[in-house]
Amino acid sequence: MKQSTSFDDFISKVKDKKIMITSLRYAMLSFLYNSSSHPTVNAIFNDIKSKMPNTTLAAIYKNLSLFEREGFVLEFALLGEKHYDLMTESHDHFLCVSCKKIIDLPTSPDTPVDERFGVINYSTAFHVGICKECQNKEKI
Ligand SMILES: [Zn+2]
Numbered sequence: 001m002k003q004s005t006s007f008d009d010f011i012s013k014v015k016d017k018k019i020m021i022t023s024l025r026y027a028m029l030s031f032l033y034n035s036s037s038h039p040t041v042n043a044i045f046n047d048i049k050s051k052m053p054n055t056t057l058a059a060i061y062k063n064l065s066l067f068e069r070e071g072f073v074l075e076f077a078l079l080g081e082k083h084y085d086l087m088t089e090s091h092d093h094f095l096c097v098s099c100k101k102i103i104d105l106p107t108s109p110d111t112p113v114d115e116r117f118g119v120i121n122y123s124t125a126f127h128v129g130i131c132k133e134c135q136n137k138e139k140i
């Protein structure tokens with residue numbers, strides 16, 4: 001998602017939760033911040049490993065679950081794979097069942113926000129269908 005929160009602001013929010021920003025954590029958050037593809041664990045691991053060859057998959061998992069627990073990263077399982085997204089601005093998602101692409105959509109301003117159950121910091125809706133590209137491919 002194109003962010004209006006700067007990466008530095010995001011990092012200071014993480015620090016506010018008393019989470020130490022190790023070089024691995026910084027690299028993971030920066031990869032997620034700059035990615036719009038909702039990477040899987042393996043995509044995150046491959047990117048980090050190319051810059052920090054000693055990184056283990058276990059360390060990636062451990063930090064992802066920490067970020068998730070603290071509300072910085074959203075994990076969603078779709079079509080058998082887990083994807084990760086930074087929880088900065090709320091936005092909706094469109095999932096193409098054909099190419100498995102996940103596209104960010106702006107949250108519709110008339111989405112009813114129901115705060116009966118608590119304060120909402122972040123909200124997302126999933127829309128599932130066939131993307132434009134796949135629709136065009138099918139016509140050929
Ligand atoms: Zn598609």
Ligand SMILES: [Zn+2]
Binds near residue numbers: 085
């Ligand atoms: Zn997203």
